[in-house]
Amino acid sequence: MTIVAFDFDGTLSDSEMTVLLGATRGVADEMATITERSMNGEIEYAESLRQRVDLLGGLAESEARTAFEQVELQPGAADVLADLRAAGHEVVILTGGFERGVAAALDRAGVSVDEIVANRLPVADGALTGEVEGSLIEGTKDDALVRVADEHGVDLAETVAVGDGANDLPMLEVAGLAVGFRPKSVVESQSDVVVESMDELREVLGEQELL
Helix, strand or coil, X not given: CCEEEECCECCCECCCHHHHHHHHHCCHHXXXXXXHHHHCCCCCHHHHHHHHHHCCCCCEHHHXXXXXXXXXXXXXXXXXXXXXXXXXXXXXXXXXXXHHHHHHHHHHHCCCCCEEEEEECCEECCEECCCCECCCCCCCHHHHHHHHHHHHCCCHHHEEEEECCHHHHHHHHHCCEEEEECCCHHHHCCCCEEECCHHXXXXXXXXXXXX
């Protein structure tokens, strides 16, 4: 068994959850600017996340739900996830995004994974509070990957990490195989292999005899 860890926004999904939420709230441009600065490593991820979520304070929970329903997987992503699990591998999603959006996209695609590590947006009086909770605010994805590997008795050399942005670097650095998916420049230089589509990712996984 191999552990394959995926980022979500920009990797498994074309959608950027904070941008979808921001569009609903009318702050999409501000959100996109903060996101880009974070993914390029210009500001710390935790600070960028708090800045973006703060802009969402007061958004009705019903409107947030509508935004999450717009989150979709990349073409071919559901098949890759399903095939990895069918081959007996542990498939996890490690994302600074929000668990409700991840779960909604997986449900609509009719696919599941073994574990989702994501953040949460608290609600009070029917609206987002502008705060964020979860282990991947200050915590990093390498810690999460190490924990999952330890729990399953898998050596880190037998893990694969797939991501696109600066906050994926910690898990890419410790994984046995680091795959950059349409990566930002700061990630491309740290990737063992770069792919531009799920079809290319499937080829890489096939070469590694994982599919």
